[in-house]
Amino acid sequence: MIKDLKTNKILRFGIRLETYPVSYKDEISNEYKGFCTVFAQELKKSLETEFDIRKIELTQISIKNFSQGQDKNPRYQGVENKEVHIECGANTIPFEGEFTSLDKVEFSSPFLETKIKLLIPKKNIGKLTQKPSEFKVGVIEATTTKKRLTSAFQYKLITYKDKRKAIEDLKENKINAYASDSILLRGILNELEKQENGKYILLPEK
Template identity: 25%
Template sequence: MYRKLAFVTLGFMLALSFSASPILAHTVLEKVAKTGVLTAGTSKDAFPFAYKNEKGQLSGYSVDMVKLIQKQLEQELKRPITLKLVAVDPEDRISSLLTNKVDIVCDASSFTWERERDVDFSVSYDLTGTRLLVKRGSSLWGPESLVGKRIGALPKTTNELSMRRAQPKAQIVLVQDRAEGYKALQEGKIDAYASDGILLEGLLQIASNANKFQIVGYPYSNEGIGCMLPENNSTFRDTVNYTLIRFMQGFLTGKKSEVSTFDRWFGGSGVAPLTQDQRDLVIENMRLTLDSLEPLPESDL
């Protein structure tokens, strides 16, 4: 139905594999075809990409991408597929893939070469970057202002890595989850909390005392958000990439369902509205991804 995808996403979501990991006894597609279940790891607190909503259900923009992948698998395998969502902590994402606890991870993951040694990445379907959440009126901004300061971050994330690189003389305080990081900032246990800018904005939108905090600093990193997959599963990765590219191409060409999905989360009346500059950056990321590929035929959209 479609050609295998050779993809490039902003130069850093590269599909190269350095690991000599053993080939799985069963590929993801074989497992899903046999069991009729796709097990997807996601986050419980990465609002608006992946989080537990007021009903305790895992929801978000990235969860919607997984649901599109589920539908594509149903078409390809010609059978119903049940989607099983599993909340995983950031530090457990890769180990959950390596031990086959999940078939794919879609939350707010971004590419690093260290991660690429163990897993593969899909194309990038969104864009973010590390920024700082501080108390309103704080003088913190650039790297020079962070010397000796306590910066909270989730362990084994690009946020932690970015802050260590930006200011080696800062004190990095690792927190268990985003709620703990926000609480530590409120209680004065840290001077700033480092996370993806769009996640920080989402956090403030649901916080009761948001007016006491502000997001500062130029982006300490610019990262494409994509799904993580087990290595040695090229056919499954093709399916994932095809699904994401079809979504992005549909969105950029004004297809109603794709525009509705995006705007439900990031539109002016969405759950976590983007500024025009942020929206333009996301669209530019999508265009750069698609410009490296042959467009999908209209009949596929």
């Protein structure tokens, strides 16, 4: 990476667009925002100073979620294939051997730790313990969230390629809940509250 930076002076920084507040694209300004954008800018400055590289150009590249199976710029393979130098996002660091395809990818120390939670309509709370095997939980496919829910609970998991479709189905009662990282769910909950205040809740609450 450093050799490439010294030669080309371009930092290719992979970023996801729909993981508010970690990384997202503002619909009004059409600009990248969130923690990852700030981190990318600070990393650029640090690299320029530490390795005496003048005027590195920061290029933020929109990537597609690894779980979607896209060939171009998927979340982790983009790093492995050197399409991006670094990827920053709401990523769960997998356990050793959890995803064998990630053997060539290294993870930094976590900058934030959150728990997996359920976004659920309040009317569905009672159904959680009645018949878990019939309780439909939406989850993004090929993620650590899905793997860990599969091993720990008996819920009927409904897989999705993107969260938008999952939230649509949740609003239309096609699934009973949606599972993801709590920090991402809080952003989704804030948006839902603008439309249907008090209808949804995150579980567990603590």
